[in-house]
Amino acid sequence: MGVAICLFVYATGAAIFAPPLLRALTADGAAPRLGVAAWLAVLVSVLGSWSVAIVFALGAVAVRVWHHPRVLVILGAGRSQGVATVVTAVVLVGAVAVAAVQLARLFRAMRARAHEHAEALRLLGRPLGHYRSGAECFDPGVVVLAAAEPAAYCLAGRPDVIVITSGAVDALGDRELAAVLAHERAHLTGRHPQILTLLRGLATTFPRLAVCRDGAREVGRLCEMWADDGAIRHHGRAALLSGLLAMSGIATET
Template sequence: MTTALWLLLYGGALAWLAPPVLRRMTSQGISPQLGVAAWLATVAATLLAWLAALLMVIGATTDSVLKGNVVTLCLELFGFSEHTPIAGRVGSIALIGVATLTAGLVALRIGRCLSRLRARSHDHARAARIIGKPTAHPDVVVVEADRPAAYCVVGRPNAIIVTSAAIESLDQTQLKAVLAHENAHIAGRHHHILMVLRALAATLPRIPLFATARHSVADLLEMCADDTAARRVGTRPLLAGLSALAGHPAVPDGLAAAGTAVVARAERLVTPTRWYVQWAHRICLTSVITGMLTTPALIQVLCHH
């Protein structure tokens, strides 16, 4: 039970204290892919720590019910030398019920939210294919609209939607860069990542980590797609394409080339970070990720030392 308590505290520390630190480390997009990995590792470490603690509590209380033992909590790590009983037989049964019910309700709400987001995205892709005009580019459809925009949504199959106004605003090279950006989102399965984060944020809105990760990761994924498009087509066409599409609201179900933080992304593309700063940043983020993922094992060792 002591390990479970420490895992709960560790998950809580990540959920409430990690967001400002990670935001400071990743907001400039020096290493956007590692930045995404750091946010996802933090979310995963938090959820796994809480899940492991929950399973330990259920296991210990179930054992107490079956064997007639009293569940105790060792407080040595908190400066106390005695074992404190925390539940008898009735209390253990109640604890199992509350823990299982809470976990089940949270998992159910997350699953329902994911299902709604996925269905809405698929409906959007299907509707775009119905009303849009097919093009020579795979999965790209043109929709009549007065505002220039380009975005992608996942479906069966996926769809990249480009408005007629965007076709008129962009030259061939700029359009190619914008399409490369959207294809990078689809190839990287960025929508699926954001769906999970949106479901967590919607289900547990009072936990800062999930609310912050949703927006921070969205910005970083745009930077990842920018890097891919710049490598394939070039920085100048991408910048021109982003400039032509900037200033219009993002689509809720899709990832738009000019949807978020366009000015910051443009500045990042114009002034690339020096190589030694990139490597230092990568080493720092890698150390943070490794530390977060190995801390639960360290807690386990310390609690049984």
């Protein structure tokens, strides 16, 4: 039981104090990959420690009952302390089971919607080669959706898809278009859609836990910086910045 208490205290302390510390350490986005890894490590550590603490606590109760059968007699007699122990254990197991089932269902539903959306966009969109020539434009994973508003995003599917609107294609030059597409490819390469789907599911399942709620938001921000770094590495900062400004409707000097 002592191990369970230590794990519970550690996880509770980490859930309270880690989010503000991580926000401060990753605010400048200097190392977004490390920032994402740190948030994920804290989330796994906190949720894992709570789960293991519950398992240890239930194991301690089970061992006590096994080696001291008279505990069952005490429970049968309605002794308040014994009844409270069993009721607490049952409530904890039930809460964990319900949360796990809810999270699994939510994650499957969110992933299924993303896959359906990706498939629909592949059917509705047209290959980028219909709008622009060049090596970047013959990637079968890129489709153009007819829409005046400039936008670009990616979806995890089978296979993955990058969506860019015709308005964005019209607004971007060749170098800018390549940088924007590289940004979206970096998201897919880093499996950012899957990571964010899981974290948003956790935030929805445990909305009062700052480590889940803030983790989803902060990891999303860091993933954008991670993708920016990938695009800059291949196409340069100027091309990416110019492309983002063009898509936002802000004119840039040439």
